[in-house]
Amino acid sequence: MILRQLCSRRSFLSATLLVVLLSFCSGCRTHEGNFSRIINEPAPVPGKVRASFGRVGILLTGDNPDFGFKRPATPSEAVVPIMDKTFAPIDRSANDASILAFGLIVSGVVGVVGSYVVGVPESEIKDAESALRKPLIEAPLETQIQNRVVQIAARRKILQPGSVTVKNISRRPTGEELRALSVLGLDSLLVIRVFQQRFEELHGLNPPMTFAVTVDVEVLRVSDGVRLHRGELEYRGRKLKFTEWAEHRAKPFRSEMERVTRTTAAVIVDQLLAPGGTTGK
Numbered sequence: 001m002i003l004r005q006l007c008s009r010r011s012f013l014s015a016t017l018l019v020v021l022l023s024f025c026s027g028c029r030t031h032e033g034n035f036s037r038i039i040n041e042p043a044p045v046p047g048k049v050r051a052s053f054g055r056v057g058i059l060l061t062g063d064n065p066d067f068g069f070k071r072p073a074t075p076s077e078a079v080v081p082i083m084d085k086t087f088a089p090i091d092r093s094a095n096d097a098s099i100l101a102f103g104l105i106v107s108g109v110v111g112v113v114g115s116y117v118v119g120v121p122e123s124e125i126k127d128a129e130s131a132l133r134k135p136l137i138e139a140p141l142e143t144q145i146q147n148r149v150v151q152i153a154a155r156r157k158i159l160q161p162g163s164v165t166v167k168n169i170s171r172r173p174t175g176e177e178l179r180a181l182s183v184l185g186l187d188s189l190l191v192i193r194v195f196q197q198r199f200e201e202l203h204g205l206n207p208p209m210t211f212a213v214t215v216d217v218e219v220l221r222v223s224d225g226v227r228l229h230r231g232e233l234e235y236r237g238r239k240l241k242f243t244e245w246a247e248h249r250a251k252p253f254r255s256e257m258e259r260v261t262r263t264t265a266a267v268i269v270d271q272l273l274a275p276g277g278t279t280g281k
Helices: 002-025 047-052 075-093 097-118 122-138 141-155 175-184 247-273
Strands: 056-059 188-201 209-221 227-240
Touching: 047 227, 056 141, 122 247, 141 188, 141 247, 188 227, 188 247, 209 247, 227 247
Parallel strands: 056 188
Antiparallel strands: 188 209, 209 227
């Protein structure tokens, strides 16, 4: 009778451990059910404020902030978390030393096996990171957003092409640099900075990661450097696992960078430069 109860409890325990292992190791790809958007899209700037901008120049900086990578766990890093999660319910409910010993052994097996299913080899992580760095270098987000704003504004005839871009001054213009722009017929300067670009991860050993970007936007008056407007845009993209972002020479990542550029630039133009004020006259 005792042996039968022990076998029955071990069968239940084995089934429980199997469920835990499957919870770690199963799961489909994360392409569906995701969408990209700006999560704090502001209302357009009031007409009175927009009118105070006068003729706006757009600062082109060409900077490229560091990207905040989030790495998945390697097999060796995944062993202990899987063992802990597997053994936790046993530790709480079992009083029999033999059951605890059996659970410890099985949780160790689950940890080793599960870590090789869930964990990502170090070589794959390095290859993926290398693939992801290429588009960041080839087409920096800050530059792409600034250029797209210029293109949209010119296409919509909000700003006069050829006289709206400003180069060769610092990322944070000094008063002297700003006053020098008055000779270009500018009243204010639109400064667009990518403050952060990063992966945000959910909890887990190899979780889906969201492409997140924070863009600072401000308008400075040329005559005295007074800030006429300041805003922040928070972009959140799709969720893909780390190595999925890097597939096919980082095609998913490149596509998301293009979405950031297109979406953010359109919001900036609509919020700050759309017809209604005196901008571009």
